Amino acid sequence: MRGVLLTAAWVCLVLALHAAPAQAGEPALWEVPGKRNSVYLFGSVHLLKPGEFRFHAALERAYADAEVVYLEVDMDDLDPLELASATAARAVDPEGRSLDELMGPDAAAARERAAAAGIDLALLGQMEPWFAGLAVVTIALAREGYTAADGVEQRLQERAAADGKEILGFETIDDQLAALDGLELTLQREFLLKSLEDASQPAAALEKFLGAWREGDDDALARELADEFDTAPELYRSLMIDRNRRWVGQIADLLDDGQDYLVVVGTLHLVGPDGLPAMLAARGFEPVRR
Numbered sequence: 001m002r003g004v005l006l007t008a009a010w011v012c013l014v015l016a017l018h019a020a021p022a023q024a025g026e027p028a029l030w031e032v033p034g035k036r037n038s039v040y041l042f043g044s045v046h047l048l049k050p051g052e053f054r055f056h057a058a059l060e061r062a063y064a065d066a067e068v069v070y071l072e073v074d075m076d077d078l079d080p081l082e083l084a085s086a087t088a089a090r091a092v093d094p095e096g097r098s099l100d101e102l103m104g105p106d107a108a109a110a111r112e113r114a115a116a117a118g119i120d121l122a123l124l125g126q127m128e129p130w131f132a133g134l135a136v137v138t139i140a141l142a143r144e145g146y147t148a149a150d151g152v153e154q155r156l157q158e159r160a161a162a163d164g165k166e167i168l169g170f171e172t173i174d175d176q177l178a179a180l181d182g183l184e185l186t187l188q189r190e191f192l193l194k195s196l197e198d199a200s201q202p203a204a205a206l207e208k209f210l211g212a213w214r215e216g217d218d219d220a221l222a223r224e225l226a227d228e229f230d231t232a233p234e235l236y237r238s239l240m241i242d243r244n245r246r247w248v249g250q251i252a253d254l255l256d257d258g259q260d261y262l263v264v265v266g267t268l269h270l271v272g273p274d275g276l277p278a279m280l281a282a283r284g285f286e287p288v289r290r
Contacts, residue, residue, distance in 0.1 A: 026056045028216045028270060029290045030277050034255030040066060041251075041276055041287070043267025044152035045213055047138075049145045053155050058290045066262035069160045070254075071153050073176060074169030083173055090177040091131035099125050099132055106189045113196035129188035130180040133195035140199035141206065156264055170247050170265075179238060187235050194232075213267050221271050241274045248279040255285065 030041040040062035045053075055063065063069075093102060099121065100107045114121040119139060124132040141147075148154060160167050183191065212220035229236040247265070254261050263276075270276055277287040 026058060026216050027213055028218060028267065029058045029062060030270065030287045031062070031290050032251070032255060032277075032280055032285050032287045034257065034285075036258050037255065037260050038065065039251055039254050039261045039263055040290075041270055042152075042262065042264045043213065043270045044156075044264050045210065045267060046151045046153065047141050047146040047148055048150045048152070048210075049147075050150045052150065053152050062262050062290070063156075063159075065260045066165070067259040068166045068168060068261050069156060070168050070170060070261055070263045071157065072169060072265050073171050073173055074167050075153070075157060075173075078173060086174045086177060087131075090174070090181040091127050093126075093128050099127055099129065102129055102185065103189055103192070104185075106193060110189075110192055110196060113193065113200065117196055117199040119196070119199060128181065129185070129192040130183055133188075133192040134180070136192075136199045137195045137202070140202040144203045144206075146202075146206065153264060156262075170250055171243075179243065183235070183238055187232070187238075190232060191235065218271055221268065225268060225271060240269065244269055244274060244276055244279060248276055248283070251276065251280065252283055252285070 028043050032039045032041065042059055042062065099110075103110050111121055114136065117136065117140060119136050121132070121136075124135055127135065157167060180188075180191070209221070209224050211217075212224065247269075251263060254263075265276070268275075272278065280287050
């Protein structure tokens with residue numbers, strides 16, 4: 001779904017990836033060999049239904065090999081008060097404008113789509129459009145049984161903590177919020193309208209993506225990407241390309257280390273020429289699909 005999956009426009013993976021055939025029926029896992037270690041890349045889904053995520057064989061081996069688990073954000077060390085404070089600081093317009101005022105000429109369309117999705121947009125009346133977009137998708141998916149508590153990151157983090165593995169994050173929660181809060185207002189409006197469109201049929205919108213993720217079907221994921229942000233290149237750049245560029249430098253540094261790492265990020269950050277495997281290949285590394 002557009003509001004949660006943070007998808008991007010697609011072009012085929014570059015040939016330089018040296019990819020081995022994917023294992024049928026398993027979510028994608030990449031291994032990137034370094035000088036003395038390996039970094040494994042696993043594509044996550046942030047919200048799932050109970051029992052939907054399992055450690056398949058390749059992921060189990062990568063997890064056992066890794067001394068450190070890297071997530072987008074290390075939620076294990078995040079203070080709930082810090083999270084609430086960071087969110088409140090970003091989610092409300094500093095000039096005190098309402099959601100309707102911020103939506104401007106798109107306010108009526110937003111209310112119409114919210115009504116079709118059974119969502120009371122008035123409850124988000126003091127929020128900025130980007131935050132309202134995240135909220136409506138989360139509400140719609142929760143009605144269908146999808147929660148972050150059952151998502152890949154939460155399950156992995158719980159297991160890593162129990163096993164005593166070190167858990168780190170590429171970004172702070174404020175970094176993630178800033179990526180959306182910093183969007184131009186026109187893009188925020190588009191973000192909310194797209195989120196409301198998906199919220200009217202949340203299961204249908206998500207299941208197509210989940211089916212491709214479960215099967216490790218990069219081609220199908222790529223088609224999803226093309227459908228999502230083909231008309232929103234600036235949104236794609238801010239939410240995907242810019243973040244991947246920051247992360248790829250950090251991953252390259254890990255590849256000059258003695259420890260093995262399991263890196264877990266949203267699965268669409270691994271797809272296309274702007275995905276992490278392609279960016280690493282462009283730096284001279286040789287990601288291999290496991």
